[in-house]
Amino acid sequence: MRKSLYIKSAPYYDIVVDSKVIAKSAKFISKLLSRFNVKSVLELGCGTGLYFIPLKKDKFDIEGLDLSQSMLKEARKKSKTIKLYKKDMSTFKINKKYDAIICLNSSLLALPNFQLIKKTIKNISKHLKEEGIMILCLPNHSKEIKESNNERSEETHKITGGILKSICFSHKKGNKWIEEWHGTVKKGNKSYKFKDVFEEFIFSPKELETFLKITGFEILKIYGSRTGGNFNNKNSYRRVYLCKKQ
Ligand SMILES: C[S@@+](CC[C@H](N)C(=O)[O-])C[C@H]1O[C@@H](n2cnc3c(N)ncnc32)[C@H](O)[C@@H]1O
Numbered sequence: 001m002r003k004s005l006y007i008k009s010a011p012y013y014d015i016v017v018d019s020k021v022i023a024k025s026a027k028f029i030s031k032l033l034s035r036f037n038v039k040s041v042l043e044l045g046c047g048t049g050l051y052f053i054p055l056k057k058d059k060f061d062i063e064g065l066d067l068s069q070s071m072l073k074e075a076r077k078k079s080k081t082i083k084l085y086k087k088d089m090s091t092f093k094i095n096k097k098y099d100a101i102i103c104l105n106s107s108l109l110a111l112p113n114f115q116l117i118k119k120t121i122k123n124i125s126k127h128l129k130e131e132g133i134m135i136l137c138l139p140n141h142s143k144e145i146k147e148s149n150n151e152r153s154e155e156t157h158k159i160t161g162g163i164l165k166s167i168c169f170s171h172k173k174g175n176k177w178i179e180e181w182h183g184t185v186k187k188g189n190k191s192y193k194f195k196d197v198f199e200e201f202i203f204s205p206k207e208l209e210t211f212l213k214i215t216g217f218e219i220l221k222i223y224g225s226r227t228g229g230n231f232n233n234k235n236s237y238r239r240v241y242l243c244k245k246q
Contacts, residue, residue, distance in 0.1 A: 004198045004199050006068055006070060006071050007070050007196065008194035008195070010048065010070035010073065012164055013047065013074065015157050022050050025051075026050075026055060027054070029104070029135060030055055032242060033060060033135075038099040038100040038133055039060065039099050040061045040099045041061065041101070042062075042064075042098045043104065044103040044120070045065070045067075045108065045110060046064030046071075046072075047105075049079070051102075052078050052079055053078055056079070056082070063082065063083040063085070064082060064083070064084050065087050065094075066085075066086065067087065067089070069086060072084050072086055089120050090120045091119075091123070092127075094127060097127055097129045098132060099129055099133065101124045102136075103134075106138060108136055109203060112199070114201070121217070131245060134217060134241070134244075135243075137241075139200065139237065139238055141200075143234070143235070144237060148170050150171050152168070152169045153167070154167050159185070161188070162185060162186045162187035162188065163185075164184070165184040165186070168180070168181050168182075172202070175201060176199045177199075177200040177202055178197060178199050179197070179198045179199075179200075180195065180197050181195065182195050216245060217246070219242070220242045220244055222239055222241055223238070223240035224239075224240070226238055226240065
């Protein structure tokens with residue numbers, strides 16, 4: 001089974017994410033992009049397109065790319081006109097250069113190893129204009145894993161005509177941080193179960209930062225959360241890289 005593509009869980013993805021955090025995060029991304037007069041944006045690993053509507057509202061010309069047909073089907077429901085590409089972020093070829101390429105909420109780490117991450121960064125560079133902007137929103141694994149290894153969380157959400165019970169189990173295995181998602185959808189006396197696994201490659205920040213510089217990216221700032229703030233290894237849950245192609 002192909003992992004990290006939310007094949008069965010895609011219709012429930014937006015229900016379990018914290019929509020208030022996503023709204024604030026979209027505002028933060030929009031503010032960063034505006035600072036550099038960005039117009040055209042490509043979002044890699046766009047998933048269900050949670051950032052599309054807020055960024056479109058702020059007048060960005062946004063396009064999305066994802067490998068998962070199920071996630072893109074959800075994204076298409078948000079807009080009939082946004083250009084969507086069903087492609088792998090490490091190998092995609094689009095005959096166009098963008099002002100900015102963004103890859104949010106750990107999508108980059110769905111790639112199984114550092115070689116493919118390097119290939120993707122080179123590919124991003126090829127599709128960016130001179131002085132183009134790249135934003136990578138990644139986790140701060142050293143904090144997340146220390147705090148949440150072997151954690152199990154359970155939530156119940158109301159959905160149209162029933163409920164969704166969602167259990168998430170997170171654990172570290174070798175160089176992977178694994179999130180197993182078990183869902184049960186109950187509608188009347190019918191119930192349906194699904195399971196999906198998202199595997200994040202546990203990257204070395206030092207190795208990534210060295211590679212970014214070698215590839216010609218200037219790291220302008222590392223923020224500590226999806227909504228901004230300074231990065232601090234002890235307290236920050238995220239590493240959000242704001243980079244410029246030199
Ligand atoms: C954690 S989700 C994040 C989705 C979205 N960025 C968000 O913030 O809601 C990761 C996404 O990466 C996509 N993905 C995984 N591997 C990929 C690949 N090789 N190329 C493109 N997309 C990929 C998955 O299908 C999924 O939609």
